Each structure stands twice: as structure tokens, then as C-alpha cells.
Amino acid sequence: MANMREVLNAMLYVAASGCAWRLLPKCFPSVSTVWRYFYARRNAGLFEAINTVQAMNLREIEGRKAPPSAGVIDSQSVKTTESGGISGFDAGKKVKGRKRHILTDTCGFLIFILVHAADIQGRDGAVDLLAAIWTRFPWLRYVFADGGYARLMMADMVAWRNQGFAFGRIAFNGAPCDFRRGDFVDRILGRMDKCGLPPCLLELEVTETVFVGQLSDRVHNCLETLAKAGVTIALDDFGTGYASLTHLQQFPVHTIKIDRSFVSRLVAVETGDAAIVGAVCATTNSVAG
DSSP states (O other): OOOHHHHHHHHHHHHHHOOOGGGOOTTSSOHHHHHHHHHHHHHTTHHHHHHHHHHHHHHHHTTSOSSOSEEEEEEEEEEOOSSOSSOEEETTTTEEEEEEEEEEETTOOEEEEEEEETTSOHHHHHHHHHHHHHHHOTTOOEEEEEGGGHHHHHHHHHHHHHTTOOOOOEEEEOOHHHHHSTTHHHHHHHHHHHHTOOGGGEEEEEOGGGGSSTTHHHHHHHHHHHHHHTOEEEEEEETSTTOOTHHHHHSOOOEEEEOHHHHTTTTOTTSSHHHHHHHHHHHHHHHHO
């Protein structure tokens, strides 16, 4: 009977080092033994179950509800070896290999990961990811994504509506490169109108870096137009970087999202984060009022 503690250590060693199975050091159980246990547990979904339970436990430690109601989706293309397996060329990133789609909760804990060839565009590969998590995490009501996912996001919203699913606002990030394009507002509102979706179902997240520099006037006009159309404007990561209360007066902002570095330690009495968060909330409410 193999020592299961050592079998697990061997699995973690392979995962951390990225070495081939045949290069597993002799201090661990035999390669065939570790390989057999690994694939048996992977195929049974044990690793996914462990990750889910661990993420929920960590969320409770952070003072959150165990089931996440919001997630953040993103993708990354990485190079691979010539040893085989799925592979493709990402023309945008100039990378030949695989693309991994990752969904985390708003605390940064991994919820789900999907790996496919790098030549699949992010917005297309995310379809499989969202389909895979729909039944596993039915409590997810918000998925945050950058502007590259806008078309996919709206297609999903139409599908959810047609299937009778109730969903709240869908948030997506607006980066400086989005505002540099003169058609940003027209593309967003035009796609929503084409899909027959009201703009009030969208929430645009921006950080204060978009307010700084030559884009300031263009950003202001874009946000004004979107806000008048019914899109919710959220100021993300407030309290860090270029945080300024004048932005609350100069730009249409409906929601303030305080940086997690302040709210993640609210349960700790000895920190001054609770006072900072309270002061920010009181000040922003006064400015908004």
C-alpha cells in the first residue's frame, strides 16, 4: 500500500516544478503509482471538489458568504513545448501554445479554469467556460470581464433572457484603450439595442487611471452618454493610486468600489481599515448627495 501523503507530495512536486513524470525524484513513490492515483482522482473530479470547498472556506475567513455571487473572467496565452497536446497560435499575443481561461471570485480565489488551444479567441473560448460553470455555480449572478468580452457577454444575456433566467446587472471593465476608440459608446449601446437589451442591465467599471491625461475630456463625454442611457458607472479600486474625491464631482459615478486591500481585513479589530472604509463611505455619500 502506497503512502498517500507521499503520493500527494509527489503530485504537488510535479505541479510546482512542471517536470515530466519520468523525472520524478526517487524519494517519492514510483512514477506509475503516482500517475495512477493522480489520473484516477482527476477523472473523478476530486481536485475540483477540493478547490471548491477550499475557496468557500477561505471566503468565510474573509468575512464573505461561502458561495460567490460574482466572478471575474480573463484569459492568458502561454507557450508550450513540442511534446504534443492541444496547441494553436494566438496572433494577437504572438504566442504559440495554449490559452487558459480562468474564473475567480472577487477575492481572487480560483473558481474554475479551462485550457484550450491559443488560436481560439478569448470571447469564443469563454463560452465553454461559462457553460461549464453554469450548473456547478448557479449562485453566480455577476461576471466581470474586460471590453473584449462585450459581444459574448451580450449574447449570453440574450440566451439567459430567452431561457427565463433572472440575472442582475452585468459588469465589464473599461480600459484606457477602449476610450481611445471613438466608437466605444456607439459599439456598446448599438450592440445592446441590436440584442433588444436595455442599457440598465450593464455596469461599466473604470479605475481612476482613465481620468488622468489627455483622455479626460473624452472619458467624461463617454461616461455622460452611457449614464444618460441608463448604464451604471462604477469607480473601481477606490482608495489607491490616483484616488481623488474631485472625480466624484466631475464624472458621473453611481457606485464606489473600495479597494479590497482595505475591506479584506475589516474583521481584524486592531487595524484601522474599518475607520478608513467608514470615512470613505460617509464622504462619498456626502459628495454624491
